[in-house]
Amino acid sequence: MDIKILRMGHRPQRDQRITTHVGLVGRAFGANGLFLTSSDEKIKKSIDDVSSRFGGDFEVKVGVSWRSVLKNWSGLIVHLTMYGERLVDKSSELKSIDQDILVVVGAEKVPGRVYELADLNISVTNQPHSEIAALAVLLDRIYDGKQLKKHFDGQVKVVPSENDKKVKYLD
Numbered sequence: 001m002d003i004k005i006l007r008m009g010h011r012p013q014r015d016q017r018i019t020t021h022v023g024l025v026g027r028a029f030g031a032n033g034l035f036l037t038s039s040d041e042k043i044k045k046s047i048d049d050v051s052s053r054f055g056g057d058f059e060v061k062v063g064v065s066w067r068s069v070l071k072n073w074s075g076l077i078v079h080l081t082m083y084g085e086r087l088v089d090k091s092s093e094l095k096s097i098d099q100d101i102l103v104v105v106g107a108e109k110v111p112g113r114v115y116e117l118a119d120l121n122i123s124v125t126n127q128p129h130s131e132i133a134a135l136a137v138l139l140d141r142i143y144d145g146k147q148l149k150k151h152f153d154g155q156v157k158v159v160p161s162e163n164d165k166k167v168k169y170l171d
């Protein structure tokens, strides 16, 4: 199952760090790609740099049209919004999905059309918070925690340690 993220409304002056973290959290929590509606190459470079050292197959595409990504997506579309149906009520449905999933997250106001094109509009609580937190919790629910053991075949490997920083550099 492929899970990709569509990040909408990125403002290059304001959202650099948050959008980078949307990609990094998506990658670490089991997604395998990010579509970014802005042409911000710096975001792609930062995330690609992490992938090239730590491994995995996370692909970043910038400058995409959200309409065409949504229209051409052949799996399920899950839009994260504080106005959506509660994640707690949809968890078992999400766990049993066996098709590719596109997760849509916004920055500024998301166009109403996205709510219509999404198969599911999901809220992680109905309180306003962050696309990074909402994405992490959603991925955790979809994978039921299994993504936390995902293997990344990178050159840099952190060795879990009780009280030290251990890193292996592979050839």
Ligand SMILES: C[S@@+](CC[C@H](N)C(=O)[O-])C[C@H]1O[C@@H](n2cnc3c(N)ncnc32)[C@H](O)[C@@H]1O
Pocket: 080, 081, 082, 083, 104, 105, 106, 107, 108, 110, 122, 123, 124, 125, 126, 127, 128, 129, 130, 131, 132, 134
């Ligand atoms: C700054 S927030 C904007 C909040 C916006 N009013 C909304 O529709 O959720 C940016 C993004 O964070 C995500 N987000 C914020 N709070 C959320 C929540 N409680 N549940 C799910 N997603 C949330 C949404 O993807 C939203 O587009």
